[in-house]
Amino acid sequence: MKRLERVIARFYIDVRVKNQVKFLEQWGQKFSIKPEALLGKIDQLCEKLNQQESELRCHRQHKSLRELESLCAQAEPYAQDAQILCVYVDCREPKELRSLAASLLGRLKNGIILLLATSSDGRNYHMVFTLSPKWVEKGIYAHRCLLEVMAIWNAKCGGKDDIAMGGGMPVSLGKPEVILGVCRSKIASLLP
Numbered sequence: 001m002k003r004l005e006r007v008i009a010r011f012y013i014d015v016r017v018k019n020q021v022k023f024l025e026q027w028g029q030k031f032s033i034k035p036e037a038l039l040g041k042i043d044q045l046c047e048k049l050n051q052q053e054s055e056l057r058c059h060r061q062h063k064s065l066r067e068l069e070s071l072c073a074q075a076e077p078y079a080q081d082a083q084i085l086c087v088y089v090d091c092r093e094p095k096e097l098r099s100l101a102a103s104l105l106g107r108l109k110n111g112i113i114l115l116l117a118t119s120s121d122g123r124n125y126h127m128v129f130t131l132s133p134k135w136v137e138k139g140i141y142a143h144r145c146l147l148e149v150m151a152i153w154n155a156k157c158g159g160k161d162d163i164a165m166g167g168g169m170p171v172s173l174g175k176p177e178v179i180l181g182v183c184r185s186k187i188a189s190l191l192p
Helices: 004-030 035-073 094-107 133-137 142-153 176-190
Strands: 074-079 082-088 111-118 124-131 158-159 163-170
Touching: 004 035, 004 176, 035 094, 082 176, 094 111, 094 124, 094 163, 111 133, 111 176, 124 133, 124 176, 142 158, 142 163, 142 176
Parallel strands: 082 111
Antiparallel strands: 074 082, 111 124, 124 163, 158 163
């Protein structure tokens, strides 16, 4: 019985080795190189891929910085040395929208930020509202403000004192500019 197991195991190993050699020969032909040089070629391709990924990350980072600067430039002065920013952005994922709001808040002095975006399925709007710590210290809370805003459309929201998110407003309610105008007016009425 043990001899039979050894024979079967040896046969299995031989088949695996032959398949691997055949695989290497096929890829060697695709790259027009010998199988023994294939590992070097794969290393070169991996290095080139890593370099291109690094360049892409750098490009995305520069693009993000330009977009942040552009959005910050749209912020308007508000009472008590604050800045308010209510804009539509092209962010399909709520996590991205939250991250963008946090980045903007770090750049705006005493900021009040409301970002509106279309959901990934394109059927609803979602938004994020965030306030600088100075507003929270004064008793103005993001989740309470957004709750008031979302109540206009019978939509839902949740969050914390400094950041809140809401959604479920159908895009059929109107263009982003109209929605933002209503939101800005409501927020202004809630702030001192």
